[in-house]
Amino acid sequence: MISLQRCCFLQNTPSVSGRPWGLSHSERKGCVLVKVALGSNGRSGDRTGSVLTESNLKEAREAEASVTDLNAKSMVGGGVEDVYGEDTATEDQQVTPWAVSVASGYTLLRDPHHNKGLAFNEKERDAHYLRGLLPPAVVSHDLQVRKMMNNIRQYQVPLQKYMAMMDLQERNGKLFYKMLIDHVEELLPIVYTPTVGEACQKYGSIFKNPQGLFISLKEKGKVLEVLRNWPERRIQVIVVTDGERILGLGDLGCQGMGIPVGKLSLYTALGGIRPSACLPVTIDVGTNNEELLKDEFYIGLRQRRATGQEYAELLHEFMTAVKQNYGEKVLIQFEDFANHNAFDLLAKYGSTHLVFNDDIQGTASVVLAGLIAAQKLVGKTLADHTFLFLGAGEAGTGIAELIALEISKQTNSSLEDARKKIWLVDSRGLIVRDRIESLQHFKKPWAHRHDHIKELVNAVKAIKPTVLIGTSGVGRKFTKDVVEAMASINERPIILALSNPTSQSECTAEEAYTWSQGRAIFSSGSPFDPVEYGGKTFVPGQANNAYIFPGFGLGLIIAGAIRVHEDMLLAASEALASQVTEENFAKGLIYPPFKNIRKISAQIAANVASKAYELGLATRLPQPENLVKYAESCMFSPAYRTYR
Ligand SMILES: NC(=O)C1=CN([C@@H]2O[C@H](COP(=O)(O)OP(=O)(O)OC[C@H]3O[C@@H](n4cnc5c(N)ncnc54)[C@H](OP(=O)(O)O)[C@@H]3O)[C@@H](O)[C@H]2O)C=CC1
Ligand SMILES: CC(=O)C(=O)O
Numbered sequence: 001m002i003s004l005q006r007c008c009f010l011q012n013t014p015s016v017s018g019r020p021w022g023l024s025h026s027e028r029k030g031c032v033l034v035k036v037a038l039g040s041n042g043r044s045g046d047r048t049g050s051v052l053t054e055s056n057l058k059e060a061r062e063a064e065a066s067v068t069d070l071n072a073k074s075m076v077g078g079g080v081e082d083v084y085g086e087d088t089a090t091e092d093q094q095v096t097p098w099a100v101s102v103a104s105g106y107t108l109l110r111d112p113h114h115n116k117g118l119a120f121n122e123k124e125r126d127a128h129y130l131r132g133l134l135p136p137a138v139v140s141h142d143l144q145v146r147k148m149m150n151n152i153r154q155y156q157v158p159l160q161k162y163m164a165m166m167d168l169q170e171r172n173g174k175l176f177y178k179m180l181i182d183h184v185e186e187l188l189p190i191v192y193t194p195t196v197g198e199a200c201q202k203y204g205s206i207f208k209n210p211q212g213l214f215i216s217l218k219e220k221g222k223v224l225e226v227l228r229n230w231p232e233r234r235i236q237v238i239v240v241t242d243g244e245r246i247l248g249l250g251d252l253g254c255q256g257m258g259i260p261v262g263k264l265s266l267y268t269a270l271g272g273i274r275p276s277a278c279l280p281v282t283i284d285v286g287t288n289n290e291e292l293l294k295d296e297f298y299i300g301l302r303q304r305r306a307t308g309q310e311y312a313e314l315l316h317e318f319m320t321a322v323k324q325n326y327g328e329k330v331l332i333q334f335e336d337f338a339n340h341n342a343f344d345l346l347a348k349y350g351s352t353h354l355v356f357n358d359d360i361q362g363t364a365s366v367v368l369a370g371l372i373a374a375q376k377l378v379g380k381t382l383a384d385h386t387f388l389f390l391g392a393g394e395a396g397t398g399i400a401e402l403i404a405l406e407i408s409k410q411t412n413s414s415l416e417d418a419r420k421k422i423w424l425v426d427s428r429g430l431i432v433r434d435r436i437e438s439l440q441h442f443k444k445p446w447a448h449r450h451d452h453i454k455e456l457v458n459a460v461k462a463i464k465p466t467v468l469i470g471t472s473g474v475g476r477k478f479t480k481d482v483v484e485a486m487a488s489i490n491e492r493p494i495i496l497a498l499s500n501p502t503s504q505s506e507c508t509a510e511e512a513y514t515w516s517q518g519r520a521i522f523s524s525g526s527p528f529d530p531v532e533y534g535g536k537t538f539v540p541g542q543a544n545n546a547y548i549f550p551g552f553g554l555g556l557i558i559a560g561a562i563r564v565h566e567d568m569l570l571a572a573s574e575a576l577a578s579q580v581t582e583e584n585f586a587k588g589l590i591y592p593p594f595k596n597i598r599k600i601s602a603q604i605a606a607n608v609a610s611k612a613y614e615l616g617l618a619t620r621l622p623q624p625e626n627l628v629k630y631a632e633s634c635m636f637s638p639a640y641r642t643y644r
């Protein structure tokens with residue numbers, strides 16, 4: 001049967017009568033209703049497949065005709081009859097949420113997947129009932145980008161730029177992605193760190209339309225149904241957070257949604273995954289953030305975080321439902337979970353699902369790439385270095401473990417031996433053997449024999465690291481003393497201040513270069529502008545997992561990988577390191593610029609896919625001959641399509 005009661009989008013509906021929207025103009029006249037074929041259980045049928053068939057089209061037309069009749073009752077005396085009862089409706093009066101679904105005319109202009117705005121050509125304006133809905137000018141995609149960039153640049157406040165970009169994403173997806181691809185270095189700090197951090201802090205106030213799925217404790221027992229409410233069926237990548245450790249900003253509860261949304265827009269712009277294949281998810285189990293719990297604009301569950309069995313059950317239901325709904329090969333990226341859950345989730349689902357923890361694994365891969373590249377600048381192999389971390393959580397121990405793995409492979413030594421050159425400091429000081437009993441499990445491998453040291457500067461003086469890495473989530477911990485100590489030990493100290501957003505960075509680029517008299521090789525998690533020091537310009541690099549996860553995910557997808565393996569992380573690091581050019585090295589950079597990121601992502605994807613084939617974890621057979629070309633050919637293009 002045809003129902004007027006349910007809302008669904010027909011933009012993916014295969015053409016009926018050769019037209020993309022299914023109904024003729026006369027059929028659409030006054031069209032304001034959704035036409036959804038209901039299954040026997042009353043649920044809508046395949047919402048992305050052929051919703052309208054020839055047999056139910058007749059019914060749809062009849063249904064529409066009855067509405068056209070209603071619309072015809074416009075009153076002559078200036079008023080229009082309130083046929084929908086909108087003027088008289090009150091909250092306690094039950095009404096049906098009728099909605100529009102046909103992607104042509106006014107609706108087409110509001111469909112972000114197909115809207116082209118002023119770029120609709122004359123023929124399309126005729127064929128798709130756009131006449132009068134647009135001003136006469138027809139402009140190119142490029143001009144649209146120039147205009148939007150001009151608009152965005154007028155805003156002084158980064159959050160305004162962020163909101164303008166989110167509005168654009170909802171209005172015209174292809175324009176959003178073209179802008180992001182063409183101006184990646186300028187826009188990355190807006191849609192991603194640091195601005196996305198502020199957006200999450202204020203997400204309740206700026207929230208307009210759902211950009212992803214919210215799965216809260218209220219949905220326990222119904223997660224599969226919730227997944228089915230998402231309009232797209234062919235999901236390939238899910239980024240999921242529970243909002244407990246959003247960047248270095250702590251527990252932002254449900255408002256962490258900005259992170260999966262931002263990460264997935266990078267999956268598309270940087271890694272070429274189709275936007276419709278991306279699903280942002282926030283699991284809401286409450287928040288321990290008292291300010292948010294008191295905030296009238298907070299959009300999440302107003303309760304303290306569920307833990308233990310209640311937490312585990314919701315997560316398990318989600319993981320099971322994802323596999324059931326999207327199959328074995330959907331990639332689930334865990335993002336910004338607190339470390340007391342992150343390691344356990346990765347271990348629990350690593351053998352049953354295609355899962356990847358970006359904070360543990362993606363960060364590790366990007367830092368290892370930078371260190372491999374840095375060999376050219378400092379003339380040392382990885383095994384020649386001594387590493388000291390401030391912060392021994394997901395990022396810190398994740399990076400440490402991958403460095404140790406690479407050293408052990410390079411030197412043919414055991415992992416235990418390789419770990420000996422790596423030291424970590426947490427909030428209580430240097431991690432040493434005496435503390436082993438009280439350490440969380442992921443810190444234990446790093447508890448080497450040494451006297452207890454509380455202060456970082458003293459740890460630097462005692463351990464004499466050649467590489468100092470900040471993963472504490474706490475800003476300004478690389479003080480003048482600390483940087484000067486690094487500079488007194490090393491001709492070219494490697495200093496990576498990875499914590500995000502900028503406010504949490506362990507030091508600024510200016511501090512690193514100034515306090516080391518311009519000798520530091522510096523990169524940070526959030527971007528810093530170039531710095532003038534001693535008559536020279538220093539260009540800081542950005543050590544951010546955004547270099548890795550888009551290409552990594554693309555590699556898994558093109559190979560049809562079913563599991564993530566640590567050797568794939570090493571393969572991604574090698575690919576990224578190999579993209580650093582002599583020109584980059586000459587500027588002191590250990591990462592290539594983001595402006596070439598799609599090319600870089602294709603290289604990473606090819607290396608990761610190749611490793612998946614080698615490990616027998618790939619299911620897409622036969623293996624494409626040229627994986628780089630294949631990866632490039634699979635990438636989403638933001639070019640407009642021409643409509644019949
Ligand atoms: N650049 C990038 O690509 C990435 C950056 N990050 C950033 O790294 C930061 C940390 O993330 P993550 O590892 O997941 O967080 P975790 O919470 O897992 O780890 C934080 C670690 O820092 C330690 N710490 C906290 N305060 C201090 C302090 N004052 N002195 C010394 N150590 C301290 C904690 O110690 P204790 O264990 O004692 O509490 C803990 O070991 C965040 O800001 C995040 O944004 C994360 C992933 C990627
Ligand atoms: C970059 C990132 O993943 C983080 O800061 O958490």
Ligand SMILES: [Mg+2]
Nearest residue numbers: 335336358359
């Ligand atoms: Mg993260």
